[in-house]
Amino acid sequence: MIIYNQTLTITSAGNRVSYHDITEKIREIVEQSTVKDGLCVVASPHTTCSVFFEEYSHDKNYAGDEYLQVDLNNVLEKVVPRCLSEGQYYHPGPEHTKFGVELPKEKMRTEGTDLVPDKRSLLNTEAHIKGTFIGSSETFIIENKELQIGKVGYIYFVDWDQNRVRNRQCKVQIIGQ
Template sequence: MAVYQEEIEVVSNGNRVSYHEVTKEVREAVVKSKIQNGIVVITTPHTTCSVIYEEYSHDRDFCGDEYLQVDLNETLEKILPRCVTEGQYHHPGPEHVAFGEKDCDAALVPDRRSLLNTEAHLKGSLLGESVTCAVKEGVIQINQVTGYFYFVDWDQNRPRTRKCNIVVMGE
């Protein structure tokens, strides 16, 4: 069995949920891998991010978000509202805040407010960190017209450079 790995970077906008369509990069990785039959896994190591497979929605709002993304955001906001004040959620507790302020690099935790991202962690857990799809005869087995892969950064507290990993396995 052969394994091919590739990492891409995306930059979140930092003031709202960020969606990055990565379908082209995933398709290119499958071609570069030369794997004809197997699987492709698109994943993120970040606990406040997700990778999803969704239909491309041609319509966009004024921020540039596709309507399905806007609908997903509005639905999740009803279940998991944005964390804006201390005590809104149990997390972050005092030990986590102390850890963030003392033991973390300032780039990771620039200020206390950046720790108020509980809803981003919960959305990441709910939607998951990866998507796996079959590869048959060198082609990802998704809807070739409207099926797209999106990297989603749920954390709205600051812009960041994020990593998206693509792994192709098979023969």
């Protein structure tokens, strides 16, 4: 049995929800793994990010987002509006805010910045809820060295947090023979 791991680093936009088509990168990782038949797990270790599987939408808006992504944003915004002020949601409460602004700088470097966030950047409750709704991982079948995602299926990594630019990680693990 082969177990193959790789980590992708993805930089978020910081000023809007960031969608990243990672399909070709995942195909390359499957090829590098030398697994003929098995499973490929694609996961985010971040609580404000998701991995999802969707049809590629050829049309895009001016920001480069596919129309299905724009539609998803519009639907989710109705259910979970962007957190713009303290008290709009219970989270972040005073204890969490204290924890967030006192994080050691080394911890922040793993998220792609040397700066400890200010209190405003902690107002990302909607990003946590959207991450929970959509989920943090997807599992795909590998058959005859090929990712079984059909002709129109694409794999996306999304960062729901709009408050700052960050380097995010996407973990890929392939298990098989």
